[in-house]
Amino acid sequence: MSKILSLADLKKKRDELKSGLDIRIKALNPENSVQVKVAMATCGIASGAKTVMEFFLEQLDRRNIAAVVTQTGCMGYCYAEPTIEVKLPGQDPVVYGFVDLKRADQIIEKYIKTGEFVDGIIPVNYETVDLNNKEE
Template identity: 65%
Template sequence: MAVIKTLDDLKKRQEEMKSRVNLRDKAENPESLVQVKVAMATCGIASGAKEVMEFFVTELDKRSIDAVVTQTGCMGYCFAEPTVEITLPGKEPIVFGYVDAEKADEIIERYIKEGELVDGIIPQNYNTI
């Protein structure tokens, strides 16, 4: 990869990206997109939420899945960090705990793509600490 150091380099790379990645028309309505929220508070950061978030951003792009990945605060499940909340269009949000790259891959392939439930869901009525 060529060095990216100046704003010009940035612009050039962006043009390359645009031609390579088939820019999907992001729907105006966020309800129609998959929403991924990575808990990025003290507890999440200390447990490796950054790696999980990088994985989701990069892989969802690569696998051409229309999604918005954002960060959120602590959801109260500090014991199960890194935690990720996934909202499929028209469905209730589901929180997954103890997510690492391997788990994230499974969540993308099985839950996001197929709608299948996978292990690691934190039930809504679970007590927070």
Template identity: 55%
Template sequence: MNKIKNLAELRKVKEGMQSRMSMREKADSSEAIIQIKVGMATSGIASGAKETMNYLITELDKRNIKALVMQVGDMGYSYAEPTVEVTIPGKDPVVFGEVKIPRAQEIIEKYIIGGELIEGILPANYRSI
């Protein structure tokens, strides 16, 4: 990566990322792929988020499902770690709580493939700027 030499270049990087981020914000593009965010703060990792993330990556790969699995910070639901947020293009993001491996499997099979919600999803209760 070359250094960003001035403000105009910083804006260029921002714009370059914009398409990817706006897809995440709106998730309305039909070509967009499934995005999966795994809450990987200390509390998440302590409750097994790493295993969940590894499982999601290998399992989605095995099933040939195109999805972007990424780590993010604390989502705030400490009582239900590990937490995983799944955004299917065109739909609102859904947060799943207490996602250990069996639950991750259920998410892939029922929600991502079947489009059905599964028990125990966490309703979002905040707005961001």
């Protein structure tokens, strides 16, 4: 692949690809797709949330899973970082702790694809952190 140094190079490459399938632009409805929230506060970032986030962004796309990956603040489980929250359509969210790449892979393969729980669930009466309410 030739180096892409400017937007012009990038545009040229995109135009060449246009005949292929590679220019999918996502427009997902969060209601009926999988939602993955990665906790990205200081505690999460320090424990490796960046790698986990990159893994989910890349692998969910590569494995053709319609998913929205977003970030959230500290959920209060700093001891278990990196933590992620996964919400399958129509189900309650599940929070997983100590998510390394191996566990992230299991979460995609088992929980997201088949609904089978994997290790590392943080068992709590849990409600989604709502940034707007949290401020008050």
